[in-house]
Amino acid sequence: MKDPIIVLIREDLRIHDHPALYAACQEGNVIPLYILDEESNLGEAKKWWLHRNIEAYQHSLQSINGRLWLDKGNVEKVLYKWVKNTNAKAVYWNRTYDPDIYQRDRSMAEALSSQGIQVKTFEGTLLLPPWKIKKDDGTPYKVYSAYYRTLRKEEIPKPLPAIKRMEVPQLQDDGMVLNDLDLLPTIPWYHIMESIWDPGEEAAFKRMNSFLTKRLNDYSEGRDFPGKGLYSTLSPYLALGIISVRRIYHNLLDTENKPIEPFIKQLIWREFSYSVLLHYPESPTRPLNEKFAEFHWESDEEGWEKWTKGKTGYPIVDAGMRELWATGFMHNRVRMIVASFLTKHLLIPWQRGAEWFLDTLIDADLANNSMGWQWVAGSGFDAAPYFRIFNPTLQSEKFDEEGTYIRRWVPELSQLPNRYIHKPSDAPEDVLKKANLTLGADYPYPVVDHKAARKRALAHYEEIK
Numbered sequence: 360m361k362d363p364i365i366v367l368i369r370e371d372l373r374i375h376d377h378p379a380l381y382a383a384c385q386e387g388n389v390i391p392l393y394i395l396d397e398e399s400n401l402g403e404a405k406k407w408w409l410h411r412n413i414e415a416y417q418h419s420l421q422s423i424n425g426r427l428w429l430d431k432g433n434v435e436k437v438l439y440k441w442v443k444n445t446n447a448k449a450v451y452w453n454r455t456y457d458p459d460i461y462q463r464d465r466s467m468a469e470a471l472s473s474q475g476i477q478v479k480t481f482e483g484t485l486l487l488p489p490w491k492i493k494k495d496d497g498t499p500y501k502v503y504s505a506y507y508r509t510l511r512k513e514e515i516p517k518p519l520p521a522i523k524r525m526e527v528p529q530l531q532d533d534g535m536v537l538n539d540l541d542l543l544p545t546i547p548w549y550h551i552m553e554s555i556w557d558p559g560e561e562a563a564f565k566r567m568n569s570f571l572t573k574r575l576n577d578y579s580e581g582r583d584f585p586g587k588g589l590y591s592t593l594s595p596y597l598a599l600g601i602i603s604v605r606r607i608y609h610n611l612l613d614t615e616n617k618p619i620e621p622f623i624k625q626l627i628w629r630e631f632s633y634s635v636l637l638h639y640p641e642s643p644t645r646p647l648n649e650k651f652a653e654f655h656w657e658s659d660e661e662g663w664e665k666w667t668k669g670k671t672g673y674p675i676v677d678a679g680m681r682e683l684w685a686t687g688f689m690h691n692r693v694r695m696i697v698a699s700f701l702t703k704h705l706l707i708p709w710q711r712g713a714e715w716f717l718d719t720l721i722d723a724d725l726a727n728n729s730m731g732w733q734w735v736a737g738s739g740f741d742a743a744p745y746f747r748i749f750n751p752t753l754q755s756e757k758f759d760e761e762g763t764y765i766r767r768w769v770p771e772l773s774q775l776p777n778r779y780i781h782k783p784s785d786a787p788e789d790v791l792k793k794a795n796l797t798l799g800a801d802y803p804y805p806v807v808d809h810k811a812a813r814k815r816a817l818a819h820y821e822e823i824k
């Protein structure tokens with residue numbers, strides 16, 4: 360038997376366009392190995408999603424004569440054990456860009472190479488490696504539009520075909536079984552997520568194709584409206600690499616007579632986020648705009664409780680937070696509204712909100728999440744100016760005019776007429792009665808008054824301006 364090649368599987372649970380697996384399969388026996396990093400702080404919702412997708416990936420590898428070995432622990436130590444026990448001659452992986460993992464991988468590659476083990480790394484996460492797009496002076500971009508224009512001129516490599524067949528060795532060590540990874544919670548709170556999210560590549564392709572044929576035409580006009588469902592919902596699949604972004608990009612380019620640019624722009628926001636994360640690895644916790652390091656936050660535990668539970672008394676905020684809790688997902692416009700509410704109306708640090716998102720989103724992605732929170736909080740590159748404070752009621756009237764989204768996630772308000780659904784506290788007694796709603800009992804009064812909160816936030820901003 361030829362010495363095998365270990366392919367470390369991480370957030371790339373797919374057999375199409377998998378550069379590391381593809382290269383290894385060209386060369387002989389392959390051991391696809393998933394090591395659950397016990398030091399990572401994977402969120403609870405994403406753990407559930409990971410469990411389901413590892414399961415789907417196992418089936419998918421079996422269908423091409425392969426299999427997936429599982430293990431857990433300190434990745435470096437566990438990998439050395441596998442290299443030694445299997446006599447592997449090489450280790451291949453697609454790079455990931457979480458700053459801690461990226462650094463660890465680099466030192467792991469050096470250590471393996473020094474022991475005569477060949478290491479090859481590949482781009483499997485992004486359209487292009489995140490160091491590729493730079494300004495003429497060699498520094499990274501801080502402005503999205505310029506980044507977008509430069510990237511758009513680049514030739515993006517075509518995705519690799521799906522692997523049809525692979526050879527795997529017979530090993531003494533069977534590794535762990537999926538349940539040993541302990542990814543599922545003991546209390547099964549995930550039943551709504553089960554009914555919405557189908558794991559695996561086939562499901563991801565189905566979602567992409569349905570989006571490209573049925574919703575792409577209206578994406579630009581409709582993407583901001585959470586009740587219209589005109590967005591792709593591909594982020595959970597991208598977050599675990601179940602579908603390759605190069606595959607999506609090239610499918611878009613091959614689409615005829617459809618407005619592809621608005622969607623490409625969003626994919627390039629993702630690239631930009633990764634570029635920022637690579638060059639500013641502290642950005643998940645430290646404001647990119649230094650002056651925000653001095654910002655005076657409040658500690659509002661009651662506000663925090665109400666925000667996380669979707670009980671702020673602002674229906675659009677509550678709808679978003681409840682959608683998140685139930686489905687592990689939230690619409691982009693609503694993410695901006697709830698993040699703005701937390702950081703500006705409640706003056707709770709964006710880092711705390713970002714952590715909550717990482718724990719509850721199935722599409723939790725360090726680069727996109729840090730970018731999103733810093734953007735809303737006003738401290739990111741190319742961010743919304745701090746003084747532009749969203750009025751949640753006006754946002755709601757504009758983007759959920761008929762209250763479709765609110766009625767879905769805040770059912771106690773469902774009988775209110777459109778006029779009052781965005782601000783139930785303005786409704787006269789008879790309207791509330793007719794809608795079977797008692798404020799303060801069935802639905803809370805607003806946790807803060809918008810005008811007063813806005814004034815307070817601007818006063819805090821004045822201190823650091």
Ligand SMILES: Cc1cc2nc3c(=O)[nH]c(=O)nc-3n(C[C@H](O)[C@H](O)[C@H](O)COP(=O)(O)OP(=O)(O)OC[C@H]3O[C@@H](n4cnc5c(N)ncnc54)[C@H](O)[C@@H]3O)c2cc1C
Nearest residue numbers: 590591592593594625626628629691694723724727728731
């Ligand atoms: C506060 C905040 C936190 C966020 N946290 C995350 C996160 O943890 N994970 C995550 O994937 N996205 C995050 N986003 C970005 C965005 O909200 C989601 O990518 C998007 O809502 C996913 O839905 P979709 O796949 O239907 O998007 P679509 O509108 O269909 O867009 C297609 C793809 O483009 C990318 N994309 C779209 N919008 C953005 C954006 N603003 N920034 C970066 N990439 C984007 C995503 O990969 C997305 O799947 C966050 C945004 C905000 C404001």
